[in-house]
Amino acid sequence: MSSNAELAGIAEARSERTRAAMFAQEERALRKPQSNYARAWRRFRGNKMAIAGLTIATLLVLMALFAPLISKYITHVSPSKQSLVHQFEPASKAHWFGTDEYGRDVLTRIAYGARVSLGVAFTAVIAAIFLGTLVGASAGYYGRWVETVLMRFVDVMLSIPGIVLLVLISALFQVGPLQLALIIAALGWFGLSRLLRSEILSIKRREYVEAARVIGAPDRVIIRRHILPNVTHLIIVFATGAIPAFILTEAALSFLGLGIQPPTPSWGNMLTNATQYIYKSKGLVFIPGFFISITVLSLIVVGYALRDALDPRLSK
């Protein structure tokens, strides 16, 4: 550490910005081809279940992306088009999945619901990764009071049952999809930050980090160039687990009337009145839940396979 101070003195004349740029350039030149991820992809490809899961997940994402096209060319109705003479119709050529209590086409609503359900989950995961990485990396790298404050906060948050806190916050706000995603994210990063903190605690003592510090690399270069690339696999594993979990959270909240509000369709709120209509239409109760289950199932399978592919030591 004393040599660190000496070298920092020599480098003092240079502005921090030029130093950061220099280190970044050096890093790019030294970086090897990322054969680790290529090898992981090869292992992933060999897993039939994973490929099946990925195919289904891709189809569902496509359905969400092309919902307007489905509405225009296949079902020929908008998701909010009501038709009270066509309530509770069974599946037919015109309505593949039948119609709901307002005579709206269920297939169109499922496609638009996919946009909301998947969109909320993906947005929430990105926000949760940002928060979890920020807190985990700060706590792990800086230690001392930063670590104490952040980790005690995480301890407190983890002792309040997550769904209860979600209900409390959703009751206070009238939420749209974006706000709901941010709320789910705000309560979904604790596990990631704990994981990253403990991993970074050990990485920051490694020689290459010490070396980077000795030649005077600023903290943010060390964190971005030397530490975060070594925890990327953990972040990917977190993301693959969190997306299905967040889909289930959104569905449960919307089902309870506290998430996405009608008339915007989400797979969860399509089931809100299901118990009332259970005698009138079984499809209405079955189809949204089936789509939630198949989405979550395919993503979980992909997640397991990805975890095994990224870190074969973890698999049993």
Added chain:
Amino acid sequence: MSRYVIRRLIGIPPLLIGITLIVFAIVHLTPGGPLDDLKLNPEIKASDIAAIEETLGLHRPLYQQYTGWMSQLVRGNFGISLKTYRPVRTLIAQRVGNTLLLTASALLFSLVVAIPIGVLSALKRNTIFDYLATIGATLGDSIPSFWLGLMLILLLAVQFKAWGLPWLPSGGTQTLPNGGDVLDRAKHLILPVITLSTVQIALWVRYIRAQMLEVLNQDYVRTARAKGISETTVQMRHAFRNAVLPLVTLVGLSIPNLFGGAVVIESVFGWPGMGSLLIDSANNRDYTVVMGLTIFLSTIVVFANLLTDILYGVADPRVQYS
């Protein structure tokens, strides 16, 4: 051991204070207040609203509001419901029994189902039984609990009744007006308990299977086999007991999940517990009830975690407290 317990007990008040601070901050630092509804009403004058604010103490600085709220909380006073004007404590007291009955039954049921399946699945590794158990566990993770509840109602309550088979009640805790004996109450428990248990069973089957496989590879199991002890004895006395031990921790960790699951499932089955109270109050924007329940449920979780840590040490003497 006792020093460890004391240290953990000392850690609890800060944790509980942290929880109240966070709940208070969430409710008070968000835009809008409890009187927003009144402000929109043209019949009510601004001076009246100021008077109401003064009676409720809403004009005081936040830290004073917090200390006032806290001093009531420690006396067990959770305030008054904004919609029904009844004490929150009374509302919770009416519901707590039903939720405990539901969660405790689900815990018991999950253990009774998960332990044999997990153990058998490890002993019969790579057989059809093992594959089915693994697939079932993954499905249990994927199906949203509230939808599983709806499907069970559709099949076992609606369809069975339509087919003239013995069917199960789909809501409430007892048949009205003249039900309510033990058998009737038990029947009403079946569907909610199955629904609430599914996630736990899925989790525990996978965990017990992995534990059992690990223990079966230990040296002392090989030694026991080498001594010529019968395979059943090895499996039950040497492997099973050590594999199931860490379950103590898992049961403790599942308590927040069980209460969280109850929040959703009680609403599906019209079960009059704390969960459905929470959801109804949230939909009615009855903040005092929601806050009270959040604090109450979190306190249960904090003490459950403490109990788990202590029990783990009692069950496994190798655990060193530091």
